[in-house]
Amino acid sequence: MENIPVVMIIFGGSGDLAHRKLYPALFNLYQKGLIHDHFSVIGTARRPWSHEYLQEQVVEAIKESNSSFDEKDAKEFASHFYYQSHDVTDVDHYIALKELATKLDKKYHAEGNRIFYMAMAPRFFGTIATHINDQKLVGSGFNRLVIEKPFGHDLASAEKLNQEISESFAEDSVYRIDHYLGKEMVQNIMPLRMTNPIVNNIWCKKYIANMQVTLAESLGVGTRGGYYETSGALRDMVQNHIFQIITLLAMPEPKALDSDHIHEAKQELLDSLVIPTPEMVKQHFSRGQYLASDDEVEYLKADQVAPDSKVETFVAGEVNFKKGPVAGVPIYFRTGKKMKDKVSRIDIVLHHMNNLYGNAHSNNISIIIDPRSEIFFTINGKKITTEGLRRENLSYKFSKEEMAQVPDGYERLLHDVFVADRTNFTHWSELKQYWKFVDAVEAAWQDENKDIKQLEQYPSGEFGTESSNHIFEKDTEHWIYR
Ligand code: NAD
Numbered sequence: 001m002e003n004i005p006v007v008m009i010i011f012g013g014s015g016d017l018a019h020r021k022l023y024p025a026l027f028n029l030y031q032k033g034l035i036h037d038h039f040s041v042i043g044t045a046r047r048p049w050s051h052e053y054l055q056e057q058v059v060e061a062i063k064e065s066n067s068s069f070d071e072k073d074a075k076e077f078a079s080h081f082y083y084q085s086h087d088v089t090d091v092d093h094y095i096a097l098k099e100l101a102t103k104l105d106k107k108y109h110a111e112g113n114r115i116f117y118m119a120m121a122p123r124f125f126g127t128i129a130t131h132i133n134d135q136k137l138v139g140s141g142f143n144r145l146v147i148e149k150p151f152g153h154d155l156a157s158a159e160k161l162n163q164e165i166s167e168s169f170a171e172d173s174v175y176r177i178d179h180y181l182g183k184e185m186v187q188n189i190m191p192l193r194m195t196n197p198i199v200n201n202i203w204c205k206k207y208i209a210n211m212q213v214t215l216a217e218s219l220g221v222g223t224r225g226g227y228y229e230t231s232g233a234l235r236d237m238v239q240n241h242i243f244q245i246i247t248l249l250a251m252p253e254p255k256a257l258d259s260d261h262i263h264e265a266k267q268e269l270l271d272s273l274v275i276p277t278p279e280m281v282k283q284h285f286s287r288g289q290y291l292a293s294d295d296e297v298e299y300l301k302a303d304q305v306a307p308d309s310k311v312e313t314f315v316a317g318e319v320n321f322k323k324g325p326v327a328g329v330p331i332y333f334r335t336g337k338k339m340k341d342k343v344s345r346i347d348i349v350l351h352h353m354n355n356l357y358g359n360a361h362s363n364n365i366s367i368i369i370d371p372r373s374e375i376f377f378t379i380n381g382k383k384i385t386t387e388g389l390r391r392e393n394l395s396y397k398f399s400k401e402e403m404a405q406v407p408d409g410y411e412r413l414l415h416d417v418f419v420a421d422r423t424n425f426t427h428w429s430e431l432k433q434y435w436k437f438v439d440a441v442e443a444a445w446q447d448e449n450k451d452i453k454q455l456e457q458y459p460s461g462e463f464g465t466e467s468s469n470h471i472f473e474k475d476t477e478h479w480i481y482r
Contacts, residue, residue, distance in 0.1 A: 002419070003033060003034070003037065003038065004034060004035055004038075004039070004113070004418045004419070005038035005039065005109060005110045006038070006039050006110055006115055007039070007040050007041075007042065007101050007104050007105050007108065007110045007113065007114055007115075007139070008026075008039070008041045008042070008114070008115040008116075009041075009042045009097065009101060009114065009115070009116050009117065009137075010022060010041060010042070010044065010117045010119055011044055011045075011086075011088070011116070011117065011119060011120050011124070011128055012044075012118070012119035012120035013041075013042075013044050013045050013054065013083065013119070014045035014046075014047050014049065014054075014057070015045065015119055015120065017119045018043065018061075018119050020061070020065070021179075021408070021410040022117065022119060022410060022414070023057075023058045023062060024062055024064075024065035024066065024408070024410075024411075025408055025410040025411040025414050026041065026077075026414065027058075027062045027066075027074065027077050028408075028411050029411060029415055029418070030077050031077075034418055034419075035418065037108070038109050038110055038111075039080055039108060039110065040080045040081070040082065040104040040107070040108045041080060041081045041082070042081075042082050042083070042097065042100055042101060042104065043081060043082070043083050043084075044083070044084045044085070044086040044093075044097060045085070045086065046085065046086070046087055047085060048085050049083045049085065050083060051081070051082050051083050053083065054081050055078040055079065058074075058077070058078040058081050059071070059074045059075055059078050062074045062077070062078075080108070084096060084097050084100050088120070088127050088128055088131075089127060091131070091134075091135065094132070094134075094135035094137060097135075097137060098135055098137050101114065101139070105139060110139075110141075111141045112140030112141035113141035113142045113143075114138060114143045114144070115143075115144045115417060115418075116128075116132060116143070116144070116145045116146065117146040118145070118146065118147045118148055119148055120148075121227075122148070122149075122150050122151070122152075125151075125161055125164075125165070126160065126164040129161075129164050129165045129167070129168050129169070130164055130167070130168075132145075132168050133167050133168035138168065142173070142420070143169065143173055144169075144173045144174075144175060144417055145165065145168075145169045145173060145174050145175065146175045146177055146414075146417055147165070147174065147175065147176050147177065148177060149176075149177070149178060150231065150235055150236070150239065150240065151176055151426075151431055152435065153235065154435060154439050155432065155435035155436055155439050158432070158435050159432075162428055171427070171428055172422065174425075174428075175413075175416075175417050175422065175425045176425050176426040176427075176428075176431065177413055178240050178244050178426055179409035179410055179413065180241040180244050180245065180344075181244055181409070181425070181426075182407075182408070182409025182410060182412035182413040182424060183344075183369055183370070183409050184369075184373045184406045185367055185368065185370075185373045185374075185375070186244070186245060186248065186369060187412075188367070188373075189248040189249060189346075189367065190248060190257075192367070192375060193253075194253055202350065203325045203326065204325050204326060204329075205326060205327065205328045205329050206351075207350055207351060208326060208329050208348060208349070208350060208351070209349045209351045209362065209477070210329060210330045210331070210332060210349050210473075210477055211246075211249055211250075211326070211329060211330075211331045211332070211347070211348050211349070212331075212333070212334075212346065212349065212480055212481070213242055213245050213246060213249075213331070213332070213333040213334075213346050214333070214334055214335070214343065214344070214345050214346075214347070215241060215242060215333075215334075215335040215344045216334075216335065216336060216339035216340065216341060216342065216343050216344070216463075217335075217336070217337050217339060217342055218338065218339060218340070218341055218342045219337060219338070219342075220290060220293075220296045220299065220302065220337050220338045220460070221299065221302050221305070221313070222296075222302075223303055225299075225302040225303045225304040226303075226305075228311065228313070229304065229305055229306065229311055231311070232312045232313070232315075233287070233312050233313055233315040233335055233336055233337070234287075234315045234438055234441060234442065235438060237315075238315060238333065238335065238438065239434050239435065239437075239438045240426070241335075242333045242335060243319075243434045243437075245346065245369075246319050246331050246333065247266050247269060247430070249326070249331065249346065249348075250269055250321050250324045250325070250326050251265045251266050251268070251269040251324060252265050252269060252323070252324050252325060253325075258423070259421060259423040262423055263422075263423075263427050263430070266427075266430055267427075267429055267430060268324070269321055269323060269324045270429075270430055270433040270434075271323075271433070272321045272322035272323035272324065272327070273319070273321055273433050273436075273437060274319075274320040274322060275437055275440045276317075276440050276444070277440075277444075278443075278444040278447065278452065280318070281317075281440075281441055281444035281445070281452055282444070282452050283471070284317060284318040284471045284472075284473075285316065285317040285318070285441060285444075285471060286314075286315070286316045286317070286456070286465045286467040286468040286470075286471055287312035287315045287316075287445070287455055287456070287465065288312060288313070288314045288336070288455060288457060288464060288465035288468075289309075289311070289313050289455060289456075289457055289458070290313050290314065290337055290338035290457075290458055290459075290460050291457050291458065291459050291460055292460065293338060293460035293461060296338070296460070299313050299337075299338075310455055312455060313336055313338065314334070314335070314336025314337065314339070314464040314465055314468070315334070315336065316333065316334035316335075316465070316468035316471055317332070317333060317334075317441065318330050318331065318332050318333075318471060318473075319331040319333065319437070330472070330477075332471065332472065332479075334464055334468055334479070336458075336464045338458075338460040338461065339461070339462065339463060339464060340461055340462055340463060342370070343368070343370065343371065343481070344368075344369035344370040345366060345367065345368045345369060345481060346366065346367040346369070347364055347365075347480040347481060348364060348365040348366070348367075349362055349364050349477075350362045350363045350364060350365075357380075357389060360380045360389055361378065361389070361391055362378075363377060363378055363379055363380070364480055365377050366378075366480070366481075372397070372403075373397065373398055373403065373406065374396065374397040374398075375395070375396040375397075376393040376394060376395040376396065376397075377393065377394045378391055378392070378393055379391070379392060379393075379394060412424070413425070463479065463482060
């Protein structure tokens with residue numbers, strides 16, 4: 001692997017994301033040689049930590065994430081880390097940060113290359129970007145900005161944030177990260193579609209009845225009620241992860257497999273996204289809040305949640321496109337907290353065949369993203385001794401050893417930032433379409449005159465709201481995973 005010289009500045013260096021995901025991912029890239037002698041990381045956050053304390057934290061983070069922990073390697077890696085305490089609104093701190101970055105650039109021969117990673121509460125993103133520009137933190141080599149979700153709260157705030165960012169960074173150096181795009185099975189959607197005639201030839205309305213995306217969590221908000229109150233399931237999960245998956249399922253085949261062609265194909269699809277009318281929201285969307293379980297209070301009683309909160313912890317709905325191979329095929333999604341299992345999966349439901357064998361079950365293609373990686377087809381055959389049909393799964397899966405080699409989404413995506421591959425990052429023009437969709441649903445929900453389905457309470461440990469079982473276009477449709 002190429003050894004890339006760089007000084008990386010992580011805003012939010014004492015946070016959960018940095019500790020659980022970024023430090024272990026960087027360590028793996030260090031071990032693989034992508035970053036090695038000529039890299040250094042500045043962690044910044046409000047706390048008054050020392051360089052040594054951050055380095056200890058980095059070693060700790062690697063230990064927690066790595067079963068074959070080697071202390072010597074981890075310490076050597078952590079020696080590249082420096083800490084700068086920093087308050088996002090304080091100009092002097094950016095000046096201190098610039099001085100440290102310049103010093104480290106010289107020490108590590110980083111060639112003026114900088115990566116800025118915003119791993120903080122999104123309300124700070126715009127302020128940081130403005131200061132990076134005003135205090136001239138950018139280096140003389142490449143400058144890349146990695147930005148976490150959520151990118152804005154609605155289209156208007158996302159546009160404002162984008163404006164602030166674009167003053168310091170050109171669109172092609174902005175990496176809007178969505179770790180779902182780094183997941184093994186999400187990256188498998190295009191090869192599955194494009195390399196198998198058995199899949200490729202049926203990827204159209206004639207054969208596919210509907211598609212279903214389920215991203216379910218079994219936990220509730222825990223202590224993060226305060227954050228969740230500013231977001232809700234629609235903004236937290238649909239606007240990014242669910243839409244990214246749906247885009248990969250529905251986009252036309254790109255003319256080539258490079259970033260430009262892939263994003264061109266995505267854009268062609270997203271320009272044809274049907275923005276839901278209030279009537280569509282009424283018919284095909286459902287939202288709710290979870291009730292208590294043995295181990296967790298109901299959402300309305302969670303820490304820092306308003307007792308009359310209208311924030312949804314579950315949402316189900318439908319997405320349609322006017323163009324692309326599956327134009328006119330309903331794509332249903334549901335996501336929520338306190339559901340039966342922690343699972344991320346896609347179910348492609350094919351039309352039934354009704355012939356001399358009767359009304360056989362449909363052939364479905366299921367893609368399991370988490371907690372295991374698997375693709376399976378359900379097919380029909382005859383029963384051995386009695387009359388009738390039996391159903392079996394044909395499965396594509398990995399061995400335990402192979403699973404252990406699958407890199408974490410953050411490792412993959414950080415690798416892509418280092419090598420400037422924007423294939424698996426969201427472009428602004430795509431994000432805009434996602435926000436238009438989300439804003440239309442929110443507006444319908446807020447409009448009390450529109451007789452929209454009200455927020456429901458749903459039992460913990462099941463599949464969300466009762467009305468989510470009735471959002472389908474046809475009475476014969478239902479959720480495959482139950
Ligand atoms: P966190 O609350 O654990 O960390 C926030 C960091 O910001 C801390 O280092 C804190 O010291 C710093 N900070 C807060 N106020 C500051 C100020 N005024 N000046 C300087 N520093 C300040 O948050 P997190 O869970 O690490 O999430 C960070 C970002 O990553 C968010 O945008 C979140 O949506 C996104 N994200 C997190 C996860 C995850 O697993 N934690 C997953 C996906 C995306």
